[in-house]
Amino acid sequence: MSERYSFSLTTFSPSGKLVQIEYALAAVGAGAPSVGIKASNGVVLATEKKQKSILYDENSIHKIEMITKNVGMVYSGMGPDYRVLLRNARKLAQSYYLQYQENIPTAQIVHKIANVMQEYTQSGGVRPFGVSLLIAGWDEDEERPYLYQCDPSGAYFAWKATAMGKNFVNGKTFLEKRYSDNLELEDAVHTAILTLKESFEGQMTEDNIEIGICNKDGFRRLSPPEVKDYLASVQ
Amino acid sequence: SILEYNGAAIIAMKGRDCVAIASDRRFGIQAQTVSTNFQKIFEMGPRLYIGLPGLATDVQTVHQRLQFRLNLYELRENRRIKPKTFLSMVSNLLYERRFGPYFVEPVIAGLDPKTFEPFIASMDLIGCPMVTDDFVVSGTCSEQMYGMCESVWEPNMDPQELFESISQALLNAVDRDAVSGWGGIVHIIEKDQVTTTELKGRMD
Numbered sequence: 001m002s003e004r005y006s007f008s009l010t011t012f013s014p015s016g017k018l019v020q021i022e023y024a025l026a027a028v029g030a031g032a033p034s035v036g037i038k039a040s041n042g043v044v045l046a047t048e049k050k051q052k053s054i055l056y057d058e059n060s061i062h063k064i065e066m067i068t069k070n071v072g073m074v075y076s077g078m079g080p081d082y083r084v085l086l087r088n089a090r091k092l093a094q095s096y097y098l099q100y101q102e103n104i105p106t107a108q109i110v111h112k113i114a115n116v117m118q119e120y121t122q123s124g125g126v127r128p129f130g131v132s133l134l135i136a137g138w139d140e141d142e143e144r145p146y147l148y149q150c151d152p153s154g155a156y157f158a159w160k161a162t163a164m165g166k167n168f169v170n171g172k173t174f175l176e177k178r179y180s181d182n183l184e185l186e187d188a189v190h191t192a193i194l195t196l197k198e199s200f201e202g203q204m205t206e207d208n209i210e211i212g213i214c215n216k217d218g219f220r221r222l223s224p225p226e227v228k229d230y231l232a233s234v235q
Numbered sequence: 236s237i238l239e240y241n242g243a244a245i246i247a248m249k250g251r252d253c254v255a256i257a258s259d260r261r262f263g264i265q266a267q268t269v270s271t272n273f274q275k276i277f278e279m280g281p282r283l284y285i286g287l288p289g290l291a292t293d294v295q296t297v298h299q300r301l302q303f304r305l306n307l308y309e310l311r312e313n314r315r316i317k318p319k320t321f322l323s324m325v326s327n328l329l330y331e332r333r334f335g336p337y338f339v340e341p342v343i344a345g346l347d348p349k350t351f352e353p354f355i356a357s358m359d360l361i362g363c364p365m366v367t368d369d370f371v372v373s374g375t376c377s378e379q380m381y382g383m384c385e386s387v388w389e390p391n392m393d394p395q396e397l398f399e400s401i402s403q404a405l406l407n408a409v410d411r412d413a414v415s416g417w418g419g420i421v422h423i424i425e426k427d428q429v430t431t432t433e434l435k436g437r438m439d
Contacts (some may be wrong), residue, residue, distance in 0.1 A: 101323035108312060141314070141349070 010122060020128055021121060024152035027130035031076040033165040034063075035195045036134040037175070038147040042185035042215030043136035045074045046192040048165075048200060049210050064212035064221050068093045070103050070138045072212050072219035076165030077131035085129060089113050106137025106146040110156050118154025128152040132164050136214040145214060161191075167199035174198050185215055193234050204231060237338045238360070240265065242414025243275055243288030244374035246405050247344035247355040248388060249367075250397035253425045254353045256284050256344040257405045257434075259374075260418035262291055271417045271438070279305055280315050282424055283345035285325070288374040289360070290338035297337050301328060318345040318354035322364050329362035336360045340373045344424065351426045370404075376412035383408045394423050398432065406436045 013019050034047035047063050063082075064074045067089045075082040092112045096104040113133065120126045133150040149164065150156045161179045163171025178191050189211060196209060206227040213220065222230075242263050247256040262273030276286045277298050285301070287294040304324060308316055316324070322343055329337060342357045357371035358364045365371065370388050372380035383404035392400060402421055409416035419434030 099324065099327045100320050102317075102320050105312060111311075141317075 010124065018121060018153075021153045024128040024130050025132075028077040028132045028152065028164065029166070029168065031078070031131075031165045032063075033163065033167060033171060033196060033199050034074050034076045034134055035161075035163045035171060035175075035192045036074070036136060036147045036149070036159065037161040037179070037183070037188040037192050037195075038136075038145050038159065039183045039185045039188035040181070041145070042138070042188070042213055043145040043147050044185065044188045044192045045072065045134055045136050045212040045214075046189075046196055047074045047076070047210050048196055048208065050208050058207045059224065062210060062221065064210045066219050066221070067109060067135075068097070068103055069218045070140065070214070071106055071109055071135060072137070072214055072221070073133050073135040074210070074212065075131040075133050076168075078129075081129040081131045082133070085113060085116065085131065085133065088116055103140060105139050105141065106135065106148065107139075109137070110135050110148040110150060114150050114154045114156040117150060117152060121153060134162070134164060136212065136219065138214050138216055138218065143216065163195060170198055171195050185213060189213065189230055190234065193230060197234070204235075206231060238289050238340070239375050239414065241289070241291040241294075242375045242412070243294075244372075244376050244380060244405060244409045244412065244415040245275060245286035245288045245342045246370060246372050246380055246384065246401055246408075247286065247342045247357070248370040248384070248392075248397055248401045248404075249353045249355050251391040251393055252351065252353065253394045253397060253423060254344040254346065254355055255394075255397045255401045255421060255423045256286050256342065257401045257419060257421040258286050258288070259405065259409050259415045260420060261414070261416055263414055263417075266413075268417055276420065276422060277302075279321065280345065280348070282348065282351070282426075282429070283316070283318055283321060284343070284422055284424065285321075286342040286344070286373065287339045288342070289340055293337040293339045297328070297339050297341070301325060304328065315348040317347055317349075318343060318356075319347075319366075321345070322356050322358070322366070326358055326362035326364050329358065329360065333361055342371050342373045344422075346424060346426065372408075374415060376408050376415050379408035379411045380404060394425055394430070398423050398430075402432075402434055406434060410437055 135148045161175040206224040211222045244259045258275040262270040356366040370384040387400040423430040
């Protein structure tokens with residue numbers, strides 16, 4: 001019955017759902033796993049970056065990207081859709097800086113990105129984005145870390161720790177057991193790697209995962225040698 | 236000259252853990268004085284004030300439009316704006332009208348909402364900001380005000396000394412200007428209170 005309502009995004013199904021959004025969430029659920037953990041002094045983002053062939057040049061394209069010096073993000077789902085949102089987010093953040101000469105607070109940029117995603121659920125001739133985003137930021141004013149998730153529907157949530165993509169249910173259960181409020185960033189990175197490991201097939205190396213951290217010094221992606229060091233303490 | 240049509244005088248000064256902002260009260264149309272209680276300093280936050288000298292219609296419009304932007308900012312961000320950020324907001328508003336500007340040259344005075352650090356700044360009619368550590372002046376008798384401030388200002392004045400200095404600087408400067416004066420008003424902004432005083436001066 002709901003198939004009849006699945007063609008047009010802007011039509012509600014009788015059960016009150018927008019089926020296209022459900023399908024978009026399914027696209028996310030089929031994507032590569034990603035994990036985010038908020039520690040007392042920072043946030044860590046981690047994701048699996050499995051390439052289909054050994055011929056891929058792994059270090060040329062990145063999944064974990066910076067939006068501004070103090071905010072970064074990662075995704076699960078469709079890479080091309082992510083690129084569009086990333087570009088959009090960067091422009092929005094810069095517009096804010098142009099007006100206020102101040103870095104955009106994490107909650108504000110998340111809200112703006114979520115608004116963009118929502119627009120694509122209520123406009124004609126477009127489809128929702130096939131990604132869920134994990135956004136990590138450091139708030140200069142409040143001097144605290146933030147972790148948010150943005151869904152294709154435009155809904156966003158603030159998390160202490162979460163997982164997205166394949167096997168996210170197991171990931172979240174794992175995090176529920178491992179998370180504590182006084183986790184430090186170093187421990188959080190360790191825990192993030194362990195969470196990814198739960199659903200990882202094969203050997204984890206510094207070339208098939210990506211890790212990003214955000215603390216008072218800003219957001220940065222860890223280099224492969226740094227990732228290797230963390231992996232060494234896990235394996 | 237458009238900036239001299241209505242006449243105005245505003246000074247802001249920095250003291251120790253406090254700031255002061257003062258203005259005259261005249262609203263005139265060239266030589267004719269029309270009102271002696273015209274508001275040129277506006278409260279934009281519990282410890283943030285802006286003084287707007289210049290064309291009276293723009294004084295009111297800029298204040299209203301600024302209030303609009305500020306209200307949305309505070310609702311969106313769920314916090315009070317910092318004086319430095321407010322400076323950028325005003326600058327942005329004025330530069331948007333680069334080729335048809337508002338004829339106001341604002342003066343900002345306030346304390347940071349978290350650290351209570353004093354802050355004063357001024358800018359020109361197209362939004363060029365200037366942050367100083369001592370005093371800022373703006374209006375038709377700016378030269379006179381500069382002279383007075385240079386004489387009476389010294390660093391680290393407490394609120395009472397600051398009040399005396401800024402009042403004397405304003406009163407004596409506007410007395411050498413035909414289109415400023417007709418009373419004065421001073422706000423002394425400290426961490427836990429704002430004291431507003433009306434100055435008794437020459438009503439001519």
